[in-house]
Amino acid sequence: MKKLLLGNEALAQGAIDAGISGVYAYPGTPSTEITEYIQKSKIAQELKIHSSWSVNEKTAMEAALGMSYAGKKAMVVMKHVGLNVAADVFMNMSVSGINGGLVVVVADDPSMHSSQNEQDSRYYGKFAMIPILEPSNQQECYEITKYAFELSEELGLPVLIRMVTRLSHSRAGVVTGEKVAQNNIHLPKLSTQFQLIPMHARGRYQHLVDIQPDMLEISENSNFNTFHEGTNTTIGIIASGIAYNYLMENFEDGECPYPVLKISQYPMPKTTIKQLFDTCEKILVLEDGYPFIEEGISDFLGEKRNVIGRLSGDIPRVGELNPDNIANALGFDIVINENLPEVVLGRPPQLCVGCGHNDLFNAINALKNESETQQVFGDIGCSALGVLSPYESINTLIEMGSSITMAKGSSDAGIHPAIALIGDSTFTHSGMTGLLDAVIEKTPITVIISDNSAIAMTGAQDSAASGRLISICKGLGIEENHLKVITPLHKNLQENIDVIREEINYNGVSVIISQRPCVQLPKEKKDKLKEYKNVSIN
Amino acid sequence: MRTKTNIILAGVGGQGILTIAAILDTAALDNNLNVKQSEVHGMSQRGGAVQSHVRISDKPIYSDLIPQGKADMIISVEPMELLRYLPFLKKDGYLITDSNPFENISNYPELETLYNEIKSHKNHILIDAMKIAKDLGNSKATNMVLLGAASSLIPLSDESFQKAIATLFERKGERIVAKNIEAYLKGKEIATELVS
Numbered sequence: 001m002k003k004l005l006l007g008n009e010a011l012a013q014g015a016i017d018a019g020i021s022g023v024y025a026y027p028g029t030p031s032t033e034i035t036e037y038i039q040k041s042k043i044a045q046e047l048k049i050h051s052s053w054s055v056n057e058k059t060a061m062e063a064a065l066g067m068s069y070a071g072k073k074a075m076v077v078m079k080h081v082g083l084n085v086a087a088d089v090f091m092n093m094s095v096s097g098i099n100g101g102l103v104v105v106v107a108d109d110p111s112m113h114s115s116q117n118e119q120d121s122r123y124y125g126k127f128a129m130i131p132i133l134e135p136s137n138q139q140e141c142y143e144i145t146k147y148a149f150e151l152s153e154e155l156g157l158p159v160l161i162r163m164v165t166r167l168s169h170s171r172a173g174v175v176t177g178e179k180v181a182q183n184n185i186h187l188p189k190l191s192t193q194f195q196l197i198p199m200h201a202r203g204r205y206q207h208l209v210d211i212q213p214d215m216l217e218i219s220e221n222s223n224f225n226t227f228h229e230g231t232n233t234t235i236g237i238i239a240s241g242i243a244y245n246y247l248m249e250n251f252e253d254g255e256c257p258y259p260v261l262k263i264s265q266y267p268m269p270k271t272t273i274k275q276l277f278d279t280c281e282k283i284l285v286l287e288d289g290y291p292f293i294e295e296g297i298s299d300f301l302g303e304k305r306n307v308i309g310r311l312s313g314d315i316p317r318v319g320e321l322n323p324d325n326i327a328n329a330l331g332f333d334i335v336i337n338e339n340l341p342e343v344v345l346g347r348p349p350q351l352c353v354g355c356g357h358n359d360l361f362n363a364i365n366a367l368k369n370e371s372e373t374q375q376v377f378g379d380i381g382c383s384a385l386g387v388l389s390p391y392e393s394i395n396t397l398i399e400m401g402s403s404i405t406m407a408k409g410s411s412d413a414g415i416h417p418a419i420a421l422i423g424d425s426t427f428t429h430s431g432m433t434g435l436l437d438a439v440i441e442k443t444p445i446t447v448i449i450s451d452n453s454a455i456a457m458t459g460a461q462d463s464a465a466s467g468r469l470i471s472i473c474k475g476l477g478i479e480e481n482h483l484k485v486i487t488p489l490h491k492n493l494q495e496n497i498d499v500i501r502e503e504i505n506y507n508g509v510s511v512i513i514s515q516r517p518c519v520q521l522p523k524e525k526k527d528k529l530k531e532y533k534n535v536s537i538n
Numbered sequence: 539m540r541t542k543t544n545i546i547l548a549g550v551g552g553q554g555i556l557t558i559a560a561i562l563d564t565a566a567l568d569n570n571l572n573v574k575q576s577e578v579h580g581m582s583q584r585g586g587a588v589q590s591h592v593r594i595s596d597k598p599i600y601s602d603l604i605p606q607g608k609a610d611m612i613i614s615v616e617p618m619e620l621l622r623y624l625p626f627l628k629k630d631g632y633l634i635t636d637s638n639p640f641e642n643i644s645n646y647p648e649l650e651t652l653y654n655e656i657k658s659h660k661n662h663i664l665i666d667a668m669k670i671a672k673d674l675g676n677s678k679a680t681n682m683v684l685l686g687a688a689s690s691l692i693p694l695s696d697e698s699f700q701k702a703i704a705t706l707f708e709r710k711g712e713r714i715v716a717k718n719i720e721a722y723l724k725g726k727e728i729a730t731e732l733v734s
Contacts, residue, residue: 004563004573029580114580170576170602173567242602249601323605335607338624341655343647345618347550349586350642382584390644457581 002173007163010138010174011105012037014145018101019180021072022050024060026429027458028079029114030168031107035077036459047182053455055464056400056429057082061089064102068158069194071186073101073149080108080119081399085430087124090158094128095204096196097156099188101149107163110288110320114165114457116380116399118318120289125160125266129208131215132160132266133224134241138172140264144224146180151218155211164288166320167242216267224264227272232257235330236280238273238293240264242321243286249323250330263293273297277305284329285309288321348388356516357383359488360450361391363496364419367504368393374417374504375410379403379431381423382456382518394421401430407445408438417446417504424451424465432472438509439477446503447511450488452518453529460520466529470537473511482510483537489516541571541693542597544604546623547590548614550640551583555615557706558681559590564702565694566594576602585642587619594694613688615681616640617652617664633659634688634729636667636680663687663729670728671721679721686725690733696726 005013012034015023025035038044039051050067054060057078067074076086083090083106090104106124109115125132133148135141145161152159192200219225230236237256239247240263248254259280261272276283285294285307294309308314314329315321324334351358364386368374378384378394379402386393396406407420422431427449438445451469454460465472473483482503486496496514503510517526545562549555559575566573572595578588591604606625611632614620620635627633633656639649656662667683682703689699700719707715 002567004567006577033579113578113582166576166602169579170574171563172574172599172602173572245600245602247600249605253597254600322603323601327605334605335629336625337607337629338627340625341621343618343651343655344621345643345645345647347585347587347619347643349551349581349584352552352584385584457584459579 002175004171005138005174006033006169006171007135007138007141007167008033008107008169009037010141011135011145011161011163012041013174013176014142015075015103016041016044016047016049017176017179018146018149019073019182020049020075020149021182022064022067023075023077024050024054024064025077026054026057026060026082027455027461028082029458030109030165031077031079031082031105031163032458032461033168034105053461053464057086058089061086061093061104065089065093065098068098068100068102069188071100072183075103075105077105078107079115080106080121081115081117082106083121083124085400090124091128092196093158094130095201095208096194097204097207098152098158099186100183101152102158103145103148103152103161104158105161105163107165107168108289109165111165116397118289120292121160121162122266122292123290125162128160129212130157130160131155131219132162134162134264134266135167136241136244136262136264137167138170138174140224141167142174142176144264146177147224149180155215157208162241164242164320212267216270219265219267220269220271222265222269225269225272226262227275228256228260228262230257230259233259233280235282235284236276237261237284237286238263238276239286240293241288243288243326246321246323246326247286250327250332268293268296282306282308284314286315286321286326286329291317349385350388351382351385352519354519355382356452356488356514357386357450359490359493360448360496360514361386361393363488363493363500364393364421364448365391366493366497367417367500370501371417373415374419375415376419376421377403377407377410379420379422379426381426382452383421383423383450386421400426401434404431404445404447405434405437407447408434408443411443411445416444418444419504420445420447422447422449423456424449424453424469425455425463427469428463428465428472432476435473435478435509435511436476442508444507445509446500447509448500449511449513451513451515454518454521456518456520460518467531469513478509478511480537482506482508484510484512485537486512486514487516488514542595543593543692544609545592545594545692546604546609546612546626547592548612548619548623549588549616550619550642551578551586551588553615553640554681555588555590558613558685559592560706561685561699561702562592562594562692564705565698568698568701569694571596572599574599574602587622589623594692611688611691613684615667615684617649617656618647621652621655630661632688632691633662634684635664636684637664638666638668663732665725665728665732667725670724674717674721674724676717676721679718682718682721683725686722687729689722689726690729
């Protein structure tokens, strides 16, 4: 019986059936539903698979590595920019290698539907010199995940699965297979494997380099890399992951006359690529994200090999692929009967009706009228919507945690008032360490933690900050007199403006916790949050 | 006979177009057909424009996205959102929409302009689905009225639609199931009158 699953859900079911003992993750679109599926799975509960959210992607990946060290299979899941946060452990665990199977799932967001860039995680996989798997459809999401754990244990390396938004968030019928047993605890055979002092690390790194040819051989024989013969050799096509579907969409019943190499496993299968080069006049590369394959197989000087794709301009350099931009590259006519009527206007995302961020932005904007030099450094999450009209309250938005440290740097440069505006979960994810920087130097910044007690943008998941913000701030050294709690409601507007103004005028670090639960939270969670409200600062 | 339908569902984040998608998916799988259905999660769900591509076929379906000019119909719970996806509509494809605007932007266009644009298409079903649902005593069933209105254009049996609605709302009890099927049937009835 086929189950109707999102690509993300098929992947999650694959991980359960591969015998994982834990999934570690921080929510982030388009990756969130992978972990949520495991959290809701009855079988996962029976198997006692760990699935609660981690504080950030780095802590998640380190915990997954710890589980692997203990001999059990673990998965760690994040969106593409989350891998930047986890890059330290990511780069080093390919050197140490793993013990129990360890799979890193990263969901990229070409076209930046919910992200600030469209970085391509395949570069990270190559950087760490580990195998990369890139499923093309929902069934493959399931199968490739089970395979990823086998491959990880066979090579003793972490394996990267790269997803993209459209596959993560598209459903199809999926047939599931047999379950593999979970591992028992068994410590690494080699006691020095996880001790990366230079004298051990050099040996581990040499080993990583030495097994690269094995990785290539496995990839060349992989069932996920397939070659379709074609009679028309004017073009040979390489299509990776989801690009394969968009390509085949352009041919009746998927009957493509050109030779096609579908790549879903890396390192790139060299022998088959050479076969394409030898038999075809030119090579068209179709890949969602950056021109990773195209760059890899192009001749640096562009003299000998005729490779086209995103770099040549035959496919747009930016944005996601679709059946239409591939049709264009193949020289097919696209029949569009109607254009977008002028009457249709853009409808950008906005805050929910009744959202507390709204009242906080109103207070901040009132102060902007008092001081022309006021700069507000924003952060990732729903509060980022303060960039847009009608608020336009926020001057910067870069990455998780940057509000506090950018405010600090700008204050060091002489900006005043320098206000950092950060959500509660973003604060515990990456803001706390930056706040310590400011405390140490007594930098005159005003940090406003907009505490809705949820990881709101991704679906109101539990925030690690709930009920802990006051003690965290006090622990980091915020003075009690300059740690304030306000409630962002219209009736409190004047009072809130006064509190923020007073703290702006303090020559040191202030933290104002603006506390009102996310409207997306269910009632029972909101009730629970009321208990935290009674925590006093003193 | 070959079965192949491409449907675009349109609306604003939070209006619940995924309920329609789920019923289409369930009914198609019940008929042993292939389904692919893409949806929008994340930032746009917060009051922004959202769409879902639903593809149903007896042959393998490759792309998760419908190519431009290849949608058989657009079903929308909001009139301006309907028009946003016109470049995807095939020649003489169908437009099915609720007439009620969701005005969360300051410069929302004149309704008459939107209606005239919709009416300039030969194949359109423009109905006040919200009122129809309210009159039946279930304002939440607007989506089911629209699904009913589109149903005769989709190669899935009436029985499989009703079964899918029953499956989807099962958790909420028999009364809710009945109310939603009633809304679906009313939409179907009204569309039949309009189209004939």
